[in-house]
Amino acid sequence: MPEHTASAEFARKFRAREPLVGYWVMLDSPASTERLARVGYDYICLDQQHGLMGYDGLLRGLMAVDAGARLGDVDTVGIVRAAANDITWMGQALDAGASAIIVPLVDSAADARLAVQNAKYPPMGRRSFGPMRAQLRLGRSTEVPNRDVLVLAMIETADGLANVEEIAAVEGLDGLYIGPSDLSLGLGAVFPGDPAISDEFDAALERIKAAGRAAGKSVGIHTPSGDVAAKRLAEGFDVVTVAGDVVHLEEIATAHLRSVRD
DSSP, rough: HHHHHHHHHHHHHTOOOOOOOEEEOOOOOOOHHHHHHSOOOOOEEEEETSSOOOHHHHHHHHHHHHHHHHHHHHOOEEEEEESSOOOOHHHHHHTTTTEEEEEOOOOHHHHHHHHHHHHOOOTOOOOOSOOOOOHHOOOOSSSHHHHHHHEEHHHHHHHHHHHHEEEEEEETTEOOOOOOOHHHHHTSSSSTTTGGGGGHHHHHHHHHHHHHHTTTOOOEEEESSSHHHHHHHHTTEEEEEEOOHHHHHHHHHHHHHHHHHO
16 A cells, blocks of 8 residues: 555544553664564654654654564554754654654644644645655655644643643644643652642643644554553543653563563
């Protein structure tokens, strides 16, 4: 199945608010990313902001996702959490072939409008034309990426939460994505997951979900495990990401070592 068809189907499912499950990649390791892409997740997200990769790693990672999806005969697509709400960083990720872009630190409707402009070609936005690898997947017409490439705003700050209803209503924005660690810090946590602010955190999640529903847009959230991801889907989230390769590599290695020593 051509990749552009997988991207279009991913966009359709996302906008229809069908449940989607993804996996988070931090490592510049195309061989492991290729294996992960065979598993059957709906998407693999490469982290340009905090991930241990530069542009070359991002490019190789997106190519590995497409290769793994073909090998596994699945429709997994590669998406990117951008380094910043910046036209250069976002343009590089999209030119390399990302099917969606998650934009961090969106604090206001103005930030969300800028994110859409940075991700879309004219007349919708101001992205520069030079798709390089993405052209092989989406063609030369700007109509296809403007239609099929998704833009998500990360809600992860106190300001983003305060303005979430206005952010969700921005035209051209496809959805919201919650960064729970930073959101908890923005609510006054001493560390991510601090139980002292659990009530405030749960209320924030409900507010963000409600804002997405009111705007008719999908809401996603980062989770540490499959169990938590399933819980979030049951709570009404549309998109869940299971994180991620660095953490899980250490966890499984630790578990095996414990089994041997015990």
